[in-house]
Amino acid sequence: xxxxxxxxxxxxxxxxxxxxxxxxxxxxxxxxxxxxxxxxxxxxxxxxxxxxxxxxxxxxxxxxxxxxxxxxxxxxxxxxxxxxxxxxxxxxxxxxxxxxxxxxxxxxxxxxxxxxxxxxxxxxxxxxxxxxxxxxxxxxxxxxxxxxxxxxxxxxxxxxxxxxxxxxxxxxxxxxxxxxxxxxxxxxxxxxxxxxxxxxxxxxxxxxxxxxxxxxxxxxxxxxxxxxxxxxxxxxxxxxxxxxxxxxxxxxxxxxxxxxxxx
Numbered sequence: 001x002x003x004x005x006x007x008x009x010x011x012x013x014x015x016x017x018x019x020x021x022x023x024x025x026x027x028x029x030x031x032x033x034x035x036x037x038x039x040x041x042x043x044x045x046x047x048x049x050x051x052x053x054x055x056x057x058x059x060x061x062x063x064x065x066x067x068x069x070x071x072x073x074x075x076x077x078x079x080x081x082x083x084x085x086x087x088x089x090x091x092x093x094x095x096x097x098x099x100x101x102x103x104x105x106x107x108x109x110x111x112x113x114x115x116x117x118x119x120x121x122x123x124x125x126x127x128x129x130x131x132x133x134x135x136x137x138x139x140x141x142x143x144x145x146x147x148x149x150x151x152x153x154x155x156x157x158x159x160x161x162x163x164x165x166x167x168x169x170x171x172x173x174x175x176x177x178x179x180x181x182x183x184x185x186x187x188x189x190x191x192x193x194x195x196x197x198x199x200x201x202x203x204x205x206x207x208x209x210x211x212x213x214x215x216x217x218x219x220x221x222x223x224x225x226x227x228x229x230x231x232x233x234x235x236x237x238x239x240x241x242x243x244x245x246x247x248x249x250x251x252x253x254x255x256x257x258x259x260x261x262x263x
Contacts, residue, residue: 013252014245015051019044048241051248054233055223057240060247061215065189068196068208077207078180079156080118082109083167083187083195084125087141089134097140102188104212106144109186112209113150118184121145122174124158124167136160164191164198164253165262172202181205188212190246194254197263214243 011017022044030037050056086105088098099106109121123145125137134140136159146152158174161167175183182205187195189210199206223233257263 014248015047015241016245019047022047049236051244052236052238052241054237054240057244057247058215058220058223061190061243062220064193064247064250065210065213065215068189068192068210070209074112074117074184074209075207076116077118077182077184078120079175079178079183080109080112080121080209081171081183081185081206082106082121082123082141083164083185083191084123084137084141084161085188085191087137087144089127089140090143091134097143099144102212103144105186105188106141107148108209108211109141110145110148110150112184112186113154120154120156121150122156122158122171122183124161124171126159126161126166128162164195165257165260167195168198168202168204171199172204175204182207184209186211190214190250194250194257194263197254198257201263214246 012021022040026037026040026044029040082105086100086102088094088100090096090098112118113121123138123141125141127134127136135143136157138157138159142152142155142157145155156174158167158170161170171183175181185192185195185199185206186209189212192208192210196206196208222229224230254263
């Protein structure tokens with residue numbers, strides 16, 4: 001039940017959900033209470049304009065992504081841990097497993113493995129049955145890794161996790177069984193701050209190795225590259241709305257996990 005509610009309830013706090021609720025309120029109150037309807041419409045418009053412009057979205061993402069940028073060469077460890085959320089199962093009409101936006105996680109894991117940063121890769125991620133179908137994410141990631149040359153003997157699958165807390169708890173059991181002390185943690189840069197807190201809570205010695213950066217120094221400089229660019233980046237854009245929502249999800253997730261005592 002918690003898993004279902006944790007995915008459903010936050011939708012009403014995200015910009016699109018909050019704007020939709022405000023417009024429903026406006027529709028209901030318009031005939032008899034036009035003042036309330038006006039306020040609701042104004043709120044909806046403000047939320048969408050604020051969350052869909054590049055200035056707000058990119059700086060909010062940067063506040064998360066740039067917290068754990070490696071300042072030196074990534075050290076060696078005993079294992080590489082990759083969190084799910086990077087694949088789509090090979091269900092028709094897909095010819096095979098697809099990588100999603102966060103697919104950099106899988107490619108980066110392979111790169112670090114070939115650089116001999118760790119001898120094994122632990123893939124953590126299940127598949128929620130009411131949010132798509134197919135194989136567990138761990139199996140899908142394994143398919144990609146073996147197809148690019150990572151030996152299956154170097155891969156450990158953990159297919160029973162449905163959120164980041166599950167990832168940390170289930171991975172900690174694998175690490176304890178194999179007496180592994182230090183790991184490289186690969187996930188999207190925006191997801192790294194929350195993941196680190198959760199893994200540390202489980203007593204795991206993790207080295208953050210973020211990937212899938214959505215905001216670069218160059219993209220921030222483009223915001224002020226010219227007066228035209230500064231103005232155009234204030235205009236609403238669906239990509240900005242999506243990125244802002246992702247960052248807000250991380251902040252809300254951190255707060256909820258804190259309330260649960262998971263971080």
